[in-house]
Amino acid sequence: MHLKFVIVLFYSIQLWCMVTGASAYAQGPGNDTLRMNVKDAEKEFLNKNLNLLAQRYNIDIASAQVITARLFPNPDFNFANGIHNDTHDAYRNKSLGLSQLFTTAGKRNKNIQLAKISVDQARYQFFDLIRTLRFTLRSDFYTIYYQQQSAKVYNEEISSLARILVVFKEQYAKGNIAQKEVLRIQSQLYALQTEYNNLIVGIDTTESELKMLIKASPNSYVMPIADHDDVQESVTTKPYKQLLDSAYANRYDLKNAKSIVNYNTVNLALQKATAIPDVSLSLSYDKFGAFNNNYIAGGIEFNLPFFNRNQGGIKQARLAIDQSKVQLQSQQDQLEMDLATTYKGALRLENLYNGFDPQFKHDFTHLIQEVFKNYQKRNIGLLEFLDFYDSYKNNLLQLNALQLSKVTSLEQLNFITGTPFFNQQ
Template sequence: MRTKTRLILSVCVASLGFFRPVAAQTPTRTVTLQAVEDSFLVRNYVLLAQRYQIDASKALVRQAKMWNNPSFSTVLGFGSTDKFQPFKVGAEGETQYTIDQLIQLAGKRNKNVQLAATATKMNEATFDELVRTLRLQLRENFYTLYYRRQTGKVLKEQLENLQRIVDAYVTADKKGSVAHSDLVRLQALQVGIENDYADLKQEELEAQKNLQQLLHSQDFYEAVVAPADLAAYRLDHIELSALMDSVAVNRPDVRIAATQYQTAELNYRLQKAMAVPDLHVGATYDKKGSYINNFVGLTLGIDLPLWNRNQGNIRAAQLQIGAGQQQLQQQQSVAQTEVLNAYQRIVTLEKRYKSFDLHQFQNEFDTLISEVAKNFSKGNISLLQFIDYFNSYSDNAKNINKFLSNRVNAYEELNYATGQELFKN
């Protein structure tokens, strides 16, 4: 009886196939990172909306360059208090016409143009910041989807192989040829791996959902990563000091803070200019209301700055300059700190990555598991030992893929921290 059971188990274990990949379910679309990014730039609604904001701010620059429209007024004769004659504008009647043009002094118009141009720069930097943030999310979810699926293939294969062993043990248990406790241990192992697989699928679905939201699509994606795509992730050509110095130019959030500071300075100059009254220049025509008929005159007007000299707005704008300067320094400090930490994280991960060959280690572990399976089928190792090796194999697959995912994401975080595309083939 036990010999027959041993033969059943031998056949099941021999079919474990640790080296044979199991065909995964084919998703709707197979995509590379480049294809996902190309779609993202033309389909993401947030980016499209921000592009409209940029175009709108450019239109406001054009508007700021416009001169104020002249104003026109007229007086139509209505006779006198002695004799009321509505609209008496004929040969014996009175009409008067005045046209007036506002001329802004102290360079107010040019300063408004500069402020509008700065608003455009702000919207452009905001767009770049959106791209930077959303691109990091896109890439992190893309690589998460890829590496979780690689781990899922291993766990799915293990579950299929383990199911064969459990089925054989169930049959043998019914015949009383194996200890029931051994069947319980195998079933507990099966439940544990099923839970791990279910958790992994949840993480995969979360990454799918995030990609769908970023791309505004209902398609399901299978991420494809070639070895050449990962070859660019290295620090050989990177100098930390250069990265730290470049954040003021390349980081959109730093440029936003710098633009806000520049806006505060321009606003201060404008508010000082607003203290200078504007000039009104025009012409007037009076048919019969003056000392002579058909009187023509030049009109000049200016506000008298006796009480309101824009003191409050000037003081507020001056204080905003100080606030903007502090915010700029804060943002530069934050950016440099993020660059330093992202760089150090890569250095730490690279020490582990280069300390041993992960692919060689995986191949050796596959060989080890194959030998374990053979020895278990021959009865050279116990069920508990087999379960221990079985668990170690799944843990190894999860840990390696998680480490590789963390490593790639660390490089992408350095891209994000610097505001540059540092790692391209």
């Protein structure tokens, strides 16, 4: 009679926990809970992320350098007043001088070109930072979502076993059940609590990074709201050639690498122009100091490029061009390799996911109820029942991990191509 009571109570607790346990983890710290979908998170990220705000200043700084490059050199002015001489009152002697430097060989225009390329590079770096941080944001978002789903599975089983353990301890004290059954449930519960704690630590770490990206309060609790259509999306909707072409057209880090080649090419022209002397024209006036009074003279000044013709600067510029071309080719090769590897991986994950029965979770939940009925009738023992329940948990965790891997693989394709092809519902 006592054993039947324990089993019926066990069954009632089990069903109640399966209904209510799933919501236990979702209870956050009240008003600090941030319920958002991925587009809401992106909006917060674009408006509040401090790294983006800081990077924007680099564009303005580079634009200011263009203004500086457009400016002409200032003229030089000199004035001297006599102090002493033997023939005149020294203080009456005054001389004035005015000179202006004129750059030659188009140096000014080349400096303007370099400054403009620097502005482009600042923009490319800004948009590539957005690409990188957006990938981190979206990956963190989906990681938190699916790990929270796994946490609900743990919470369900832990809540169930914790209540069962209390009942079993009471029945053991009355001599109705064996101690080994109490210890087996207690051992299973401790193992689950350890696994659950490790999962929560991982969620907290990822959540901390996400909150930094959207500048959320450290005390807030993020509750992602995901669209289940994301996991249904197929990578085959976009041909590989389209992905590759888009990567070449839209990757800002690749554009930046090309701009470095252009920068070094213009810099080589500037270094060659530097070998040509600049010219300084001058105009001077001397009241009494020359061979006659009120002496006015014009002059020209430039250096003679006998020894220094900027040979080192020209050689460095040529080497920089060769180096930047090699780096560009390496970056293009890496892009193609990353895309090919990620695309094949996404196809494998999609095939694996499509092999799962959509009714798997529902059927397995129903099956475990039937297994419990068999345990109630003593057709199976406690160890066999707990092993089956553990298998139920592991399969749900694997399904969540597979869904996360599939969605993340599509996010990686977005990241590699620099184009939001997938997960945009």
